[in-house]
Amino acid sequence: MDTQKLSVEAIKNGTVIDHIPAGLGLAILRQFKLLQYGSAVTVGFHLPSKRGKRKDIIKIDGVHLDDDAANRLAVFAPNATVNDIDNFAVVNKRTLRLPESISEVFRCPNSNCASHSEPVKSFFSLRSIGEQTKFKCRYCEKTFGRDAVIEA
Missing domain, CATH: 3.30.70.140 (Aspartate carbamoyltransferase regulatory subunit, N-terminal domain)
Structure with missing residues (x-):
């Protein structure tokens, strides 16, 4: 059996x-x-x-x-x-391979970012640093860790 x-x-x-x-x-x-x-x-x-x-x-x-x-x-x-x-x-x-960018999935954690007040779709450039993934917002150009973006 x-x-x-x-x-x-x-x-x-x-x-x-x-x-x-x-x-x-x-x-x-x-x-x-x-x-x-x-x-x-x-x-x-x-x-x-x-x-x-x-x-x-x-x-x-x-x-x-x-x-x-x-x-x-x-x-x-x-x-x-x-x-x-x-x-x-x-x-x-x-x-899986980390893509170079991702859009329309996450919001920018920066509350002053134009993506919060303008009719634009979120867009982040991604890069991997060791085990960490960094997100750079196209609009405010700030860089965030994965956890900050996921929680936004």
Whole structure:
């Protein structure tokens, strides 16, 4: 008898975002509007991981993320993988790369920034310094850490 049991149900076709740091799955769902597709979404929180730590996982039925959308997830989960599923099998496994810029996802933490009072879409240049991600706002040109931008 097979004693292996899936903690989160398998999907036939779609995308699996795996190895999300535990506790960040809900933030990724919200920030990246993953519910907007109208597809079934399955989320697992604080699941055991073969890498030794706990993880979150998101499965989106019938939706395949392009490379740009997948790489935007690196802002939250740089070590996550995005798996394309076809007929219950992984057909493509992508590791994430931090994009050079990101727009329309976060607000600038600077309350004096023009992006708060003008009809413009937020836009940040991104760069990685060691383990840290830095966001530079196009409008006020201030640089912020990831946590400051996420909480804004």
